[in-house]
Amino acid sequence: MKEKQIELIVQKVMEQLQAKFPSENRVDPVDKGLIFTERDWETSIPKPAFQEGAADLTASTPARIGVWRTGTRPLTKTMLKLQFDHAAAIDAVGGEVLENYLQEFELFTVETCYENKEVYLKRPDKGRVLTDAAVQTIKERCQHRPQAQIVVSDGLSASAVETNLKDVYPALLDSLKLSNLTCGTPFFVKGGRVACMDHIGEILEPEVLVLLIGERPGLVSASSMSAYMCYRPRKGIVESDRNVISNIHPLGTPPVEAGAHIGTVLQKMLEQKTSGVKLEL
Numbered sequence: 001m002k003e004k005q006i007e008l009i010v011q012k013v014m015e016q017l018q019a020k021f022p023s024e025n026r027v028d029p030v031d032k033g034l035i036f037t038e039r040d041w042e043t044s045i046p047k048p049a050f051q052e053g054a055a056d057l058t059a060s061t062p063a064r065i066g067v068w069r070t071g072t073r074p075l076t077k078t079m080l081k082l083q084f085d086h087a088a089a090i091d092a093v094g095g096e097v098l099e100n101y102l103q104e105f106e107l108f109t110v111e112t113c114y115e116n117k118e119v120y121l122k123r124p125d126k127g128r129v130l131t132d133a134a135v136q137t138i139k140e141r142c143q144h145r146p147q148a149q150i151v152v153s154d155g156l157s158a159s160a161v162e163t164n165l166k167d168v169y170p171a172l173l174d175s176l177k178l179s180n181l182t183c184g185t186p187f188f189v190k191g192g193r194v195a196c197m198d199h200i201g202e203i204l205e206p207e208v209l210v211l212l213i214g215e216r217p218g219l220v221s222a223s224s225m226s227a228y229m230c231y232r233p234r235k236g237i238v239e240s241d242r243n244v245i246s247n248i249h250p251l252g253t254p255p256v257e258a259g260a261h262i263g264t265v266l267q268k269m270l271e272q273k274t275s276g277v278k279l280e281l
Contacts, residue, residue, distance in 0.1 A: 041077060041081045043066075043067045043068050043075055043077055043078060044058070044066055044067075044068060045066050045068050046068065048066075054066055062220045062221075062251065063220065064078070064082070064219075082219065085219045085220070085222065086219060088159070088217070088222040089217035089218065089219065089222045091159065091222070092156070092157040092158060092159040092160070092214070092217040092222040092223065093117070093121070093156055093157065093217060094117060095158035095159060096154070096158050096190075097154050097158045097161045097162060097188070097190075098162075101161075101162060101165075102152075102188050104166075105152075105165065105169055105186070106186075107152060107186055107187055107188040108137070108141060108187050108188065109187070109188045109189075109190055110130060110131070110133075110134035110137050110138060110187060110188070110189055110190070111130070111131050111133075111134055111189070111190045111191055112126060112127045112128070112129060112130055112131065112134070112189060112190070112191045112192055112193070112196055113126045113127075113129050113130070113131055113191075114126045114127045114190075114191030114192075115191075120191050124193050125193075126191075127191050127192055127193035127196060128193045128194075128195040128196050128198070128199065129196070129199055130189070130196065130199050130200070130203075134189075135203055138187070138200070138203050138204065139203065141185060141187070142184060142185040142187065142204055143184040143185050143204075144204055144205065145204065145205045145206065145207075146182065146183065146184025146185070146204065146206045146207070147181050147182045147183070147184075147206070147207050147208070147270070148176055148181045148182065148183050148184065148206065148207065148208050148209070148210070148266055149183070149184040149185075149186075149200070149204055149206035149208070149209040149210070150169075150172065150183060150184070150186040150209075150210055150212070151186065151187060151188075151189055151192075151196075151197060151200060151209065151210070151211045151212070152165065152169075152186065152187070152188045152189070152211075152212045152213075153188065153189040153190070153191075153192030153196065153211060153212070153213040153214070154188075154189075154190060154191070154192065154213075154214050155192055155193070155194075155213035155214035155215065155226075156214050156215060156216045156217065157214030157215055157216070157217050157222060157223060157224065157225070158214060159214070159217070159222050159223040160213075160214035160215060160217075160223045160224055160225040160248075160249070161212075161214055161225070162223075163223035163225075163249060163250070164212075164223065164225045164248055164249060164250075164255040165212065165225075167254075167255035167256050167259065168212065168225065168227075168248060168255040168256070168258055168259040169212070169259065170259070171255070171256045171257075171258070171259025171260045172210070172212075172259035172260075172262050172263060173259075174259075174260070174263075175259060175260045175261070175262060175263025175264065176263045176266070178263065179263045179264065179266070179267040181263065181266060181267060181270070184204065184206060192211075192213060194211065194213060194228050194242075195237075196211070197209050197211045197228060197230060197233050198230075198233050198234055198235050198236075198237050199235065200233070201230070201232065201233030201234045201235075201237075202234055202235055205232075206232075206233070207231070207232060207269075207270060208229065208230070208231055208232075208266045208269045208270060208275070209229070209230055209233045210227055210228070210229045210262055210266065211227070211228045211229075212225060212226075212227050213225065213226055213227075213228065215246065215247070220251075221247075221249050221251060221252065223249050224246070224247050224248065224249045224252060225248040225249065225255070225258075226244055226245065226246045226247075226248065227244065227245040227246075227248065227258060227262050228242050228243070228244050229242065229243045229244070229245075229262065229265055229266060229269065229275060230242045230243070230269075230275050230276070231269040231270075231273065231274055231275035231276075231279075240276045240277045241275055241276035241277075242275065242276055243265055243269075243275055243276060243279060243281075245258050245261060245262065245265075265279075265281065268280070268281060
C-alpha cells in the first residue's frame with residue numbers, strides 16, 4: 001500500500017472519530033489516567049467498630065494507617081501510592097535545582113566539596129565545606145558583616161527548593177523588612193549540608209544567618225524544607241546552638257507562615273545575642 005493511500009485512510013478514520021466524539025466532549029484517556037489528587041488515593045476501613053475514633057485517628061496524621069486491605073494484603077491503590085511516594089523521594093535526592101529557577105530569585109550558585117551525589121551521600125563532611133572557588137566568589141559578590149544573611153541549599157531534596165522557595169523566600173524578605181533587619185547578599189549552595197552555614201559564617205561574619213535547605217525525603221513528603229538559624233555562626237558551633245523550623249511544605253508548616261516566623265526568630269537572636277537552646281522564644 002502506497003504512503004499516500006495510508007495517509008488518506010488515517011485522515012478518514014480521524015474525521016470519523018471527530019464526528020462521533022466532538023472535541024468539546026472528548027477527554028484524552030492518557031491525561032485522564034494520570035491526574036490524581038490526594039482524595040483519589042484515599043482508602044478507609046469499611047464499617048469500623050469505632051467510627052468517630054477511626055476518623056479522628058486518620059485525620060491526625062498523614063501516616064499510612066487505616067488503609068484497609070484485600071485479604072491479607074494491602075489494596076492495589078495503597079501499594080501504588082507507596083511506590084509513587086518512594087519514586088518521588090528518590091527523585092528529590094537525585095535531582096538538581098534548575099539554574100533558571102534560581103535566577104528568578106537573583107541567587108548565584110556556589111558549591112561545596114561534595115564532588116557528586118554518590119560522594120555527597122556517603123561523605124556528609126564534604127557538604128559542610130565550600131570549595132576554594134566558592135569562598136572567593138562569596139568574598140567578591142557578597143556584603144561583608146551583614147545583619148542577616150540568607151542562604152539556600154538543595155541539601156537532600158532539590159524538590160523542597162522548587163516547591164517552597166517561591167512562597168517562603170518573599171515572606172522571609174517581608175518579615176526582615178517589618179523587623180527592620182537589613183539583609184546581605186543571598187545565594188545558593190549546591191551540595192550543602194547544614195553545617196556549611198558555619199563555614200559561610202567564617203567568611204561573611206553575619207550577625208545572624210538562616211539556611212533554607214531541603215530535608216531528607218520520606219514517604220509522606222519528598223519536598224520538605226527546613227530553616228536553620230544561628231547567631232554569629234562559625235566553625236565549632238554545636239547543634240544545640242542552632243534553631244530550626246522544620247517540615248516546611250504545603251501539607252506541613254505552611255511556607256508563607258514559616259517565612260514570616262523566621263524574621264521574628266532572627267530578631268530575638270539579635271536582641272538576646274544568642275541562639276539555640278539559650279534563646280527565649
